[in-house]
Every structure is written in structure tokens, then in C-alpha cells.
Amino acid sequence: MNIVNILDEIEKVDGEIYERLNPRRAAMKDFFNMGKKISLAAMPLALGSMFQKAYGQTNPTAVNDVLNFALTLEYLEYHFYNYAVANAPIPAGAPKNAITTIRDHELAHVNLLKGALGTNARTVLNFDNFDFTAGIFLDVFTNYQTFLKVATAFEDTGVRAYKGQAPVLKGNDVLTIALQIHSVEARHASHLRQMVAANVPGASGLKPWISLGAGGVSNDTGISQVDAVYARENTDIQAGVTITGIATGVTKAAAVESFDEFLTKAEVVTIANLFLKPAFRL
Amino acid sequence: MKNLQKEELEVLQEDSSIFTANLQRRSFLQYAGAGMAGVALVAAGCKKDKTPDNMTGVTLDFKDDTGVLNYAYALEQLEAAFYMQVAANPPSDLSPTERSYFQDIQFHEIAHREFFKKALGNAAIKGLEVDFSSINFTTRAGVLGAAKTFEDLGVAAYNGAGVRIKSDANLVIAGQIVSVEARHAAYVRDLISNGSFADLSSLTGLGADNAKGLDGALTPDKVLAAAKPFIKTKINVINL
Numbered sequence: 001m002n003i004v005n006i007l008d009e010i011e012k013v014d015g016e017i018y019e020r021l022n023p024r025r026a027a028m029k030d031f032f033n034m035g036k037k038i039s040l041a042a043m044p045l046a047l048g049s050m051f052q053k054a055y056g057q058t059n060p061t062a063v064n065d066v067l068n069f070a071l072t073l074e075y076l077e078y079h080f081y082n083y084a085v086a087n088a089p090i091p092a093g094a095p096k097n098a099i100t101t102i103r104d105h106e107l108a109h110v111n112l113l114k115g116a117l118g119t120n121a122r123t124v125l126n127f128d129n130f131d132f133t134a135g136i137f138l139d140v141f142t143n144y145q146t147f148l149k150v151a152t153a154f155e156d157t158g159v160r161a162y163k164g165q166a167p168v169l170k171g172n173d174v175l176t177i178a179l180q181i182h183s184v185e186a187r188h189a190s191h192l193r194q195m196v197a198a199n200v201p202g203a204s205g206l207k208p209w210i211s212l213g214a215g216g217v218s219n220d221t222g223i224s225q226v227d228a229v230y231a232r233e234n235t236d237i238q239a240g241v242t243i244t245g246i247a248t249g250v251t252k253a254a255a256v257e258s259f260d261e262f263l264t265k266a267e268v269v270t271i272a273n274l275f276l277k278p279a280f281r282l
Numbered sequence: 283m284k285n286l287q288k289e290e291l292e293v294l295q296e297d298s299s300i301f302t303a304n305l306q307r308r309s310f311l312q313y314a315g316a317g318m319a320g321v322a323l324v325a326a327g328c329k330k331d332k333t334p335d336n337m338t339g340v341t342l343d344f345k346d347d348t349g350v351l352n353y354a355y356a357l358e359q360l361e362a363a364f365y366m367q368v369a370a371n372p373p374s375d376l377s378p379t380e381r382s383y384f385q386d387i388q389f390h391e392i393a394h395r396e397f398f399k400k401a402l403g404n405a406a407i408k409g410l411e412v413d414f415s416s417i418n419f420t421t422r423a424g425v426l427g428a429a430k431t432f433e434d435l436g437v438a439a440y441n442g443a444g445v446r447i448k449s450d451a452n453l454v455i456a457g458q459i460v461s462v463e464a465r466h467a468a469y470v471r472d473l474i475s476n477g478s479f480a481d482l483s484s485l486t487g488l489g490a491d492n493a494k495g496l497d498g499a500l501t502p503d504k505v506l507a508a509a510k511p512f513i514k515t516k517i518n519v520i521n522l
Contacts, residue, residue: 094476094477097477098477098479101477101480102480104495105480105482105495106495107495108492108493108494108495108496109494109495111494112494112495112496159461162457163454163457163458163461166444166453166454166457167450167453167454170447170448170450170453171445173445175444175445176441176442176444176445176499177496179440179441179444179457179460179497179499180441180489180490180491180496180497180498180499181495181496181497182457182460182461182497183437183440183441183460183461183463183464183497184464184480184482184495184496184497185461186460186461186462186464186465186468187464187465187467187468187479187480187497188468188479188480189465190464190465190466190467190468190469190472190479191468191472191479191480194469194472207383207386208383208465208466208468208469209386209390209462209465209466209469238397238455238458239397239401239451239455241397241400241401243393243396243397246392246393246396246397246400247392247393247395247396249388249389249392250389250392250393250396251389254386254389254390254393255393257386257389257390257462258389258390258391258393258394258459258462259393259455259458259459259462260457260458260461260462261458262454262457262458
């Protein structure tokens with residue numbers, strides 16, 4: 001393995017490799033010195049770390065901020081489901097399998113975002129850093145229905161949060177990854193809404209898509225504690241175009257359902273902080 | 283360089299009147315689009331791209347957001363047409379709740395279609411002629427299978443097109459629509475097999491990665507190739 005050959009190869013596709021590495025001259029020196037001591041088998045790992053240092057720095061701060069913000073939300077979701085799978089009264093079979101599938105995706109998202117951020121990743125969040133009752137949902141891990149309600153709110157929040165940050169990622173390769181996570185969260189939300197409809201008394205009409213709330217309110221779940229999650233979801237004007245009545249049969253409800261709305265970062269932070277213990281709040 | 287020039291000639295000699303051949307050339311150009319060879323290729327490719335639409339075709343010009351919005355408009359036309367046909371004559375074994383939700387989806391897709399038409403104004407492509415001869419509309423299984431194909435493809439299409447969008451407003455709109463398509467996809471999948479709402483391992487052909495928890499994402503050439511059997515109107519693609 002010849003490090004110079006590797007750098008030359010990279011230079012062919014990235015003319016700025018030496019420039020990228022330059023600010024990290026000290027790291028390079030460390031690397032070459034280390035090369036004398038470490039075994040050949042450990043070389044690929046050491047190389048990976050060096051290139052991460054070189055390329056990890058190139059993400060604009062704003063992009064890293066968004067990825068870390070997303071990482072916080074993914075930690076929240078992962079720990080929520082991971083604890084619930086083992087401790088909450090989720091019926092065995094399809095329900096437990098669905099929550100396990102969702103848990104696995106959230107863990108994959110955590111790992112993916114951590115990897116993309118490298119040394120810029122935020123400090124790790126553990127289960128103990130969260131309070132999933134938020135002081136409101138006291139039986140979240142002992143009452144299946146409460147668990148489903150909170151899970152639905154988390155997924156709909158996740159969908160809205162990613163959507164709101166897309167413009168910051170515009171033109172960056174990580175936008176595609178963010179979009180690929182975003183639509184997975186929407187699939188989760190769709191399924192959880194169906195689970196709420198099937199299991200929570202009075203919620204049988206809850207649709208897989210966010211509809212117009214009773215009396216025209218933005219929150220269609222009927223759970224007033226999660227109003228903030230659904231702010232502006234009763235909007236029927238998109239980019240200046242009124243969707244209600246845009247064609248025969250497109251009612252206000254259909255118009256509202258056909259476009260999901262985004263949440264601002266500040267709005268999401270307010271929601272997430274409800275579930276983070278004070279020392280870990282954003 | 284020599285090899286690239288040779289390939290360029292070979293590729294350009296292909297008859298671009300065939301839709302698939304056209305797409306293959308586009309994707310070749312996309313991958314070759316690095317360095318001087320790429321510039322020469324693109325310049326050569328553009329000469330052919332300037333040919334006007336024939337009477338039956340539409341052109342999606344991906345040079346700017348208008349092309350991306352027209353691409354979305356084309357896909358929404360396809361979806362809307364499908365759900366309208368289902369709603370007009372639903373299979374007898376579709377339950378009342380399922381019929382009601384399929385009607386919801388129909389109006390979502392119509393709203394998307396009409397939104398793009400209105401937003402694009404004079405720049406909108408014309409209405410597409412669809413071909414659903416391969417779909418069995420008389421059975422629940424036939425309808426659900428086709429709906430799953432359309433929804434999963436729609437999600438992958440929007441996810442893959444995001445990087446091409448230049449304006450914040452258009453990117454947000456695309457994001458507002460794609461999550462609704464993903465909700466549809468999950469619902470339809472659960473009807474086919476409960477729990478398959480986000481079976482990412484079944485979506486690798488659309489660019490999904492289960493180990494990373496990522497949904498599908500496809501470039502427009504691949505999406506249009508997959509949608510081609512359902513669209514009679516010839517779709518020309520340029521500047522992809």
C-alpha cells in the first residue's frame with residue numbers, strides 16, 4: 001500500500017486533495033509517523049480517518065448543523081422505540097414487528113448521520129437523557145394507546161422537520177440522503193396512524209395522511225397535547241395557488257391532505273425539548 | 283480521450299427517435315460529463331437536442347426547475363389518470379373503506395397535477411396519453427399491485443429529483459408532495475401485506491438501502507424508463 005499512489009489517484013478526481021489535506025498538515029504528519037508503528041491490517045482504518053478529517057471539514061457549518069439536528073431527532077426516535085420494544089405492552093406479532101422495523105430504521109439513520117458527520121457529530125444521546133413522558137404522557141411505556149399516539153406525533157414531527165431543512169441542504173449531495181430518510185419517516189407515520197386508528201377508541205377515522213382536523217383545526221389526531229406537531233397543517237394554499245376547488249372534487253380536506261407542511265427548526269426544537277431532560281435540551 | 287471520442291460517435295449514431303435509445307444516450311452523457319471530453323460530448327449532444335418536438339411528443343428540458351416541475355407534472359398526470367380509472371369502476375372486492383381511501387388518493391393526485399399545471403402556466407407540457415392495458419382493474423390485487431408500483435416509483439422520482447431543483451420554494455413543494463406519496467405507498471403496501479409499509483429491502487431496485495434505512499431515489503432517466511410502458515405519449519428528455 002503506497003499512500004502517495006493513493007493520493008495521486010484521488011488527485012485525478014479531486015484536484016484539491018492536497019489543498020484539503022494542507023490545513024491538516026499536522027494530522028498528515030501524525031499519520032505518516034503512525035504508519036511506521038501500525039500494522040498493515042489497520043492501515044485502511046487509519047486512512048479512512050485521515051480522509052474523514054480532510055473531507056469532513058468541507059461540509060458547510062450550516063449543513064453540519066442540520067445533520068446534527070436530524071441526528072438529535074433520530075436519537076430521540078431510536079431510544080423511544082428501542083425501549084418500547086422491550087418494555088411497552090406492544091402485542092406480539094404484526095404490531096411488535098412493525099415497531100421493531102421502525103426502531104431498526106431509526107438506528108440505521110443514527111449510524112448513517114453519525115458517519116456522515118464524523119468528528120463533527122454531536123455528543124451521543126442515551127436513553128437516560130430523555131423523558132418520554134414529557135410530563136404529560138405519563139403512561140407512555142405502560143399504555144399501548146398512549147405509546148401509539150406519541151409515536152405518531154414523533155413520526156409526523158420527523159417528516160415535517162426534514163422537509164423544513166431541505167433548503168439548507170440544497171445543492172449538497174446529502175440532500176438526497178435527507179430526502180430518502182424523510183420519505184421513510186412518512187411511511188412510518190402512515191403505518192402508525194393506521195395503528196392508532198385500529199387501537200385508539202374514537203380515532204378510527206384517522207387517515208394515513210394528515211387531514212383537516214375537526215372544525216377546520218390543523219391537528220387531525222384529536223390529541224390536543226400534540227397541537228404543536230400539526231401547526232399549519234390545515235393550509236390549502238401552496239406557492240400562492242389555492243388548492244381547494246382546483247378541480248372538481250378537491251375539497252378543503254383533500255387540499256390539506258395532498259400537501260404536507262414543514263416545521264421550522266425553532267418549532268421542532270420546542271417539540272423535541274419537551275422530551276429531553278434539561279441538561280440535554282437544544 | 284480517443285476512446286471517448288469513438289464512443290461518442292457510436293452513441294450519436296444511434297437513432298434517437300427510439301425513446302429508450304435516447305435515454306441511454308442521456309445517461310451516457312451524464313456519466314461522461316467530467317472534464318474536457320464531457321464538454322465536447324455535451325456540445326455534440328446539444329445539437330441533436332434542439333430538434334423540435336414532433337406532433338405527438340413532449341420534451342422535458344432539465345436545464346432548470348421548469349423541466350423538473352414538468353417531470354413531476356408528467357408523473358402526477360399518470361398517477362391521477364390511474365386513480366380516476368379505479369374510482370370510476372372500482373373492483374368489486376375492494377372494501378368500502380379502501381374505496382374511500384382510494385378516492386382520497388385520487389383527489390390528492392388530481393390536486394398535485396392541477397397544482398403543477400397552474401404553477402407552470404404556459405410552460406406546462408401538454409396532457410399525456412396513458413396506456414393502462416397491462417393493469418387488471420377488475421381485481422383488488424391488480425389495482426393494489428399497480429398502485430404500489432406507481433407510489434413507490436413516485437417517491438423514488440421525487441427523492442432523486444431533489445438535487446436538481448434550484449429554488450428553495452420548489453424544493454419545499456417537492457418535499458411537501460413526496461411525503462404524501464410515501465404515505466400512499468405505505469398504505470397500499472400494508473393493504474397488500476400488513477407490515478410491508480417500509481420494506482426497504484424490496485425497494486433496492488429503486489435505489490433504497492435497507493441497511494442505511496434509506497428509501498428509493500432514482501434519476502429521471504430511470505424513472506421514465508420504468509414509467510414508459512404506461513405512457514403512450516413520447517417523452518423527449520434533454521439536458522439531463
